[in-house]
Amino acid sequence: MKELTCLYCFETFSPSEVVFRCMNPDSKACAPEQDEMLGKYQRKIGDSPILPRVVEPSKNLPTKPNKGWDKIKGTLSSNRSQMLAFAICQCGFKTSKRLCPHCHNELPRQFGETDSHTIALLGTIESGKSHYITVLIHELKKHVAADFNAAFSEMDDQTIKRYKEDFHKRLYINRVVIKKTASARTDISVRYPLIYRLSIEKKKQIQASSMVFFDTAGDDLEEMDKMETETKYIARAQGLIFLIDPLQIPQLRDRVRDRNVLIPREIIDPGHIVTRLANLVRDSSGIAHDAKIDTPIAFAFSKIDAVLPFMQPDTPVKWDSNHGGFFDLEDFEQVNESMHDHLANWIGRGFEMFLRHNFTNYAFFGVSALGSAPDESGQIRKGIAPHRVVDPFLWVLYKLGKIKGSKGSQAPLSFEI
Numbered sequence: 001m002k003e004l005t006c007l008y009c010f011e012t013f014s015p016s017e018v019v020f021r022c023m024n025p026d027s028k029a030c031a032p033e034q035d036e037m038l039g040k041y042q043r044k045i046g047d048s049p050i051l052p053r054v055v056e057p058s059k060n061l062p063t064k065p066n067k068g069w070d071k072i073k074g075t076l077s078s079n080r081s082q083m084l085a086f087a088i089c090q091c092g093f094k095t096s097k098r099l100c101p102h103c104h105n106e107l108p109r110q111f112g113e114t115d116s117h118t119i120a121l122l123g124t125i126e127s128g129k130s131h132y133i134t135v136l137i138h139e140l141k142k143h144v145a146a147d148f149n150a151a152f153s154e155m156d157d158q159t160i161k162r163y164k165e166d167f168h169k170r171l172y173i174n175r176v177v178i179k180k181t182a183s184a185r186t187d188i189s190v191r192y193p194l195i196y197r198l199s200i201e202k203k204k205q206i207q208a209s210s211m212v213f214f215d216t217a218g219d220d221l222e223e224m225d226k227m228e229t230e231t232k233y234i235a236r237a238q239g240l241i242f243l244i245d246p247l248q249i250p251q252l253r254d255r256v257r258d259r260n261v262l263i264p265r266e267i268i269d270p271g272h273i274v275t276r277l278a279n280l281v282r283d284s285s286g287i288a289h290d291a292k293i294d295t296p297i298a299f300a301f302s303k304i305d306a307v308l309p310f311m312q313p314d315t316p317v318k319w320d321s322n323h324g325g326f327f328d329l330e331d332f333e334q335v336n337e338s339m340h341d342h343l344a345n346w347i348g349r350g351f352e353m354f355l356r357h358n359f360t361n362y363a364f365f366g367v368s369a370l371g372s373a374p375d376e377s378g379q380i381r382k383g384i385a386p387h388r389v390v391d392p393f394l395w396v397l398y399k400l401g402k403i404k405g406s407k408g409s410q411a412p413l414s415f416e417i
């Protein structure tokens with residue numbers, strides 16, 4: 001039987017275990033109740049939200065059976081692998097609002113119909129994760145549609161609201177930097193991933209995947225092994241994008257200091273997070289300590305705009321990338337090699353040696369979400385001019401077999417989902 005994985009809590013369940021929330025608008029006929037499971041997910045224990053009743057179709061026999069009930073009973077007993085389209089509450093009201101049986105978050109309408117891919121974003125505090133995700137999503141909406149004949153759209157209301165208010169408004173409307181991400185221990189919105197549907201028309205058929213992104217606080221990643229949901233999503237991610245902040249590398253930090261560039265307050269060694277990441281994936285996936293992890297992991301130097309002056313003049317990362325309908329492998333190989341050499345110069349060989357001994361599928365990139373440094377008051381006066389932000393994401397899709405790669409101009413114009 002096909003198991004489903006919740007996009008919010010990452011627990012797995014069979015389709016018939018899905019529960020529902022009553023949609024009866026009359027709260028006198030069906031009194032709202034405290035939802036402790038959702039309260040637990042939102043870390044509001046003792047202060048759980050009061051919401052319309054949860055309907056468990058397998059347990060909840062309606063007191064007033066109506067026409068729909070026979071159909072539900074039939075479906076439940078005959079086919080456990082089917083997800084019910086609706087359920088009937090004890091109050092007799094029919095509802096189609098599906099919830100995860102483990103965390104009681106509402107499941108997006110297309111949930112279960114598409115493959116789901118979690119792409120986790122990692123990096124030290126202030127490495128640029130929130131800016132990167134904001135610009136990546138903006139670029140994917142703009143270019144994926146044009147270059148790949150595909151559509152990229154939000155899958156749930158939470159994503160629309162959070163992207164618009166927390167991310168898009170600040171960068172693209174107010175032109176100010178995004179605030180530091182609060183710990184998921186204190187801010188529940190941080191616990192909610194951004195969920196998108198990527199769909200493409202291929203041979204007159206629409207093929208879709210859901211893409212789940214988490215913008216975790218660097219503070220939480222420092223203690224990732226203590227965070228239950230975060231641990232699950234990182235360990236179960238199909239692809240990882242790991243941002244390395246060049247401005248936290250002591251050698252480069254000293255050189256940019258006199259160029260009027262804002263430098264992060266703290267220096268945190270990306271090696272610590274990578275070591276924890278490897279342990280976490282191994283422990284939760286049962287991978288032996290001498291076996292390598294094969295999850296694709298893209299190491300991207302963020303804020304590359306700030307360090308380009310210190311890179312070799314002919315470094316390929318200076319050029320714009322152009323993946324017109326395919327992943328450009330020639331460009332990828334040149335950038336990967338060049339960034340790999342820079343990594344060795346800037347951080348030393350130890351980091352790469354650790355990667356080589358622990359991962360099979362990794363590559364190096366250089367990205368800039370903003371294109372230039374914001375000023376000291378956090379204003380982005382020069383406007384947002386992203387550079388190569390889609391490269392690591394497209395590489396992950398390529399590694400997952402979702403898009404085709406090509407060398408040179410004989411590019412196949414297809415985007416396979």
Ligand SMILES: Nc1nc2c(ncn2[C@@H]2O[C@H](COP(=O)(O)OP(=O)(O)OP(=O)(O)O)[C@@H](O)[C@H]2O)c(=O)[nH]1
Nearest residue numbers: 126127128129130131181217218303368369370373
């Ligand atoms: N020069 C340059 N600076 C950037 C860029 N992106 C982000 N920054 C700077 O880096 C700072 C931190 O970026 P965030 O995206 O908030 O970093 P984060 O990794 O989300 O940090 P936490 O939420 O604390 O984990 C921003 O306030 C900007 O000043 C970029 O593309 N270029």
Ligand SMILES: [Mg+2]
Nearest residue numbers: 129130180181
């Ligand atoms: Mg952040």
Ligand SMILES: [Zn+2]
Nearest residue numbers: 006009100103
């Ligand atoms: Zn869940």
Ligand SMILES: [Zn+2]
Nearest residue numbers: 022030089091
């Ligand atoms: Zn009801």
